[in-house]
Amino acid sequence: MKPITYARATDAANATAETGKDPQSRYLAGGTNILDLMKYSVENPDRLIDVSRLPMSDLSMLSNGGVLLGGMMKNSDTAAHAIIRERYPVLSEAILAGATGQIRNMASNGGNLLQRTRCHYFYDIAFKECNKRNPGSGCAALNGINRAHAVLGASEKCIATHPSDMCIALAALDAVVVTSRPNGETRRIPFTEFHLLPGNTPQIETVLERGELITGIELPPASAVPFAAKSHYLKVRDRASYAFALVSVASALQIENGVIKSARLVLGGVAHKPWRSKEAEVALVGKPANTATYKAAAEIALKGAKTYKHNAFKVPLAKQTIIRALEETASMKEVAA
C-alpha cells in the first residue's frame, strides 16, 4: 500500500491547524468510510490525523434545554441514549436503520455526516467518468446502472445520492453542526445548509473548509421543536437490514385536536443531500391529520422529480413511503419529555 503517516490528535486546535495546512491529510474517526475509500484508491491521503480519542464522545445538556452530541460520540451510543430515544425518536430510529451493529459501534457522529456517496461509479476507479472523483470527467451513472440514484435536485454533472440515514433525521430536527476552524473560531451551521446539491461542483459536498473539525451536533430544546416527540424514520431497502436506503423518510408531526400544528418532512435516498421539503411541510400545517393530507404533501414533495433509466420507481415509492411514514408518525404515542 501507499505509505501514510498517522498521528493521534491531542486537542482540536492542533488538529485543525495541522490539517488545515496540509491538503494531503484527512481526519480519521471510526474509519468505516475513509479506510474503505483508501482501499479502493478513491481517496489517497498521505496522512491520517486520528481524532477519535478527542474528548467529544458524550452527550451533554445545553443551558437552553437542548442537547449537544459529541462529534466523536459513537452512532450506537447516540441511538441508545435515553434522552434521544425519548425526545428525538426519529434520530434513534434512523441510526438503527443504518449499516450494522458492528459498523455503528465504530462510526462517529462527525464521520457519519461526512460519509461519501455509495455511487458505484464513484467507488470503482476503473470508471474514468466521475465528476466527484475527477472533476470534469463526466458522470458514468447518467447512462449507467442508476437504480440507486437521485430523483431530486441532481444535475447532469452528478446524480449520486447522499447515503446517511442519521443525517435525514438530523435535518428533520433542525440540528446545528458545531465546528472548530483552523483559525480557532467556532462555527455553527444549520443542518440543512451543511450538505450541498451537486450543481456544477459535485466534488464539493459540504460547506466545511479544509481542516474544519466537527466537534458536535446540537439538537434544539423540545420547546423549539414541538414536533420532535412524535417523529419517525421509515426506510425502504433491498433487504431487511444492512442495506442503504432506496428511499427513506424522516417525518415529524405536532398534532392538536386532530390538526397538524407543525411538521417536518425529509427524504433520504433521493438526492445529493438530505431532502427537506418545506413546501410539503407547509401543505401539512393547518390540515387535518389524515391520509388525504399526507397524499397531498407527498405529491408536493416529489414535484419536479427527474428520473433516469432504472430509478423511475423511486418516485411512486417515495410518495407511498411518505404517506406511510406520516400515518405511522400520527399514530405514535408521545413520550412525555
Added chain:
Amino acid sequence: MQNGEIRYSLQPIALVIAETLEAATYAATLVKPTYFKTGSPVASIHASNAKLVEPTRPHNGELKPVLRGDAKAAFASAPVKITETYTHAMNHHNAMEMPATIAVWEADDHLTLYDTVQGVSTAQGTVAAILGLPAEKVRIVNKYLGGGFGSKGAIWAASILTALASKAVGRPLKVAVSREQYFASNGLRDEQKQIISLGATKEGKLLSIVHEKQSATSVTDDYAEANGNILNMLYACPAFETKYRVVRANIITPTFMRAPGEMPGCFAIECALDDLAYKLKIDPLEIRRINHADTDPSNGKPFSSKSLLQCYTRGAELIGWKDRPKTNRATRDGNWLVGWGISTASYPVHSNQGNARARYFLDGTLGVSSAATDLGTGTYTICTQTASETFGVPMDKVKFELGDSSLPTTAISGGSMAAGSTTAAVHAACVALMTKIKKYVVADEKSPLHGANTDDVVLKDEILSLKNDPSKSEKYSEMLQRNKQTNIEANGEGKYGASKEHSMHSFGVHYCKVKVDEALGIVRVEKWVGVHAVGRVLNEKTARSQMIGSTAMGIGNALSEQTEIDLRYARYVNANLGEYHVAVNADTPSDIVIEFIPEEDPHVGGVGAKGMGELGIVGVSAAIANAIFHATGRRLRDLPFSPDKVMA
C-alpha cells in the same frame, strides 16, 4: 495472460508478487496496461446486441435438446394451456471464505497446493493435467473449507497462476482472491430466461411441458445450467421437450451453483403449476398430488424410494394449509397482505464411488481416512459417526482424516454426493477391516481364537472373543504386539448411487407464509416449513442446518440477490457484500420448521443416505413467488423480487 485478448471485466492480466499482501495490492494498481477496444461487449441476455446460439462448445454435457413424446402437438391440443416467461438475475456464490491458494514446490516436479477446493481428488487430477505432471506428483490439501456452493468445485485460474508463479520465484507463494475479484474468478450462476408452456386437462393433469432456456455464458465455453433435467422428471407428464440456447457474453464462464439447473428449473415449473392451479380453481397442493409421478417419467424407472406424498401431508399439517383461504388477497394484517405458498423440491442422487482406509491401532484408536472435504457441512462428523457405528467403537476413539489428495480418492463435495459416497466408502472400509481382523486372529496359531470360524469372532471393547464361549478371548493389543504389528489396515470402496434399475432422487416440499407490503414493495417471510425425505438422515443436526442454510440462501435468491452489470463495459457495479444482497438474519424467519420423513432406501447403496445439500434450495424462490401471488394476486416472474418489482 496466454494472449493479449481481454474477454471479460476483472479478468486477470498480470500477477504481482511481493513480500506482503499490502505491497502486492498496491503494486498491482501501478500496472498500467494499454487497451484497444475491438467492439462493444455483450454482457447480458437482455442486451440489444445479444445473439442466441445452440450450445456447441465445451459445456457440462447435459445441454442436448430432450424430446419425449410429441410435446408441441400435445400442447396444441391440450384443453388448458399456460405459457409464461421466467427470468433469473445473475447470481454469485459469495461463500464467506475467499478463494485462496498456497503453492509449495517440494521439488522441481513435485507440487503441493493448499487450496480452497471442494474436492481434493478432482483438483489433483485437474492441476496435474494442466501442469503436465503425473497425478502422484501433485498433492492438494484442504482441511476445512469456509463454504463453496459450487464456486470451488473446479480449479480456476488463480490456483494455476499461483503454482506457476511460485515456481518462477522459487519460493512458496500465497494468492488470495479479493471479494471483488471473486465475482470474476470462480464462475457464477447464469443469468437466464425460461419460456415454459404447460398443457393440461380440465382436471389439472399435465399433458405436455415445453421448455426453452436461454442463458448467458462465456465467449470460450457454452456452460449453462441444465434446467430440463428436473422438468423432465418432477411430475407425471406424458410429453416433454426442452432446448437450450446461449448468449456468448463477456463474462467468466458460469459454473455450478447450489442445485445447478434444479433450482431455476424448479422455479419455472412450480410457478407455472401454481398458475394452472388457480386457473382451474384447484388447490395448489392438490394439483401437485394429482400430478404425482409414481415412476420416473423421464426414463420409466421406478424410484429407489420416494416419500413425497408423506412430505406434502406432514408439511400441510405443520403450516396449517387447510386453513389457508382459497382466494388471493384474502388475508390482511394491518398494511400487510398475507399469503401461503408451496413448492415441491427434488434433487438427484449422482452415482459416485469413493474409497476410504481404516486402521485399527494398538491403543484402540480407529483411524479412518478419505480424500473428502468438509465445507462446514459436517463431513468430519458424519464420517466419524459412520465409522463408530459400523466398527463398534466409541466416537472419541475414531480419528477421521480428510482433505488431502494423498488419502484414498473420493467424491467432491458437490452435487450432494459427498455424504452418501464418503460414508459408503467409510462403511465399506470398516466392514473390510473387521473381516480382516477376524481372519487374522483365527489364522494366528498363538491366539486362543485360532481355528475358529470368523463368524463366531466378536471384537468389542478392544477384546477379541468367541460369541458362544467368551472365556476364549484376548486383547486386540496383545494379538498385535505378539505379531509385532502396530495396526491392521483395510481399504473399502463404496457403492453409491450405482443402481441401474432405479431412478434415485431426494424429494421434499417447502411451505411458506409471507407478508407483502404493496405500498413499500416489501416482502417478509414469516414462517418456513420444509419436510424432506432423503433416505437415511445421518445426523439430524447437520441435516437440519443444511436445510435451514439452503432456505436462507433461497430467500436471498428470491428477494434480493442480483449481480448488476453495466452493459457498456460488461462490468459489475455491486461486486461487494454491501451491495450484492445475500439474505441476512433479518430476512430469514425465526420460525423455520424442518422435518424429515423416515425413509429407507435399499437401492441407493452405502448406508442408505440420499443427498440433501442442494435439495433444500430447490423450490424456495417458487414457494415465495407462489405465496406472494396468493397474498396479492400478482404473479412475479422476474427474480429477484426487489421492492421496485413488488411495489404496486
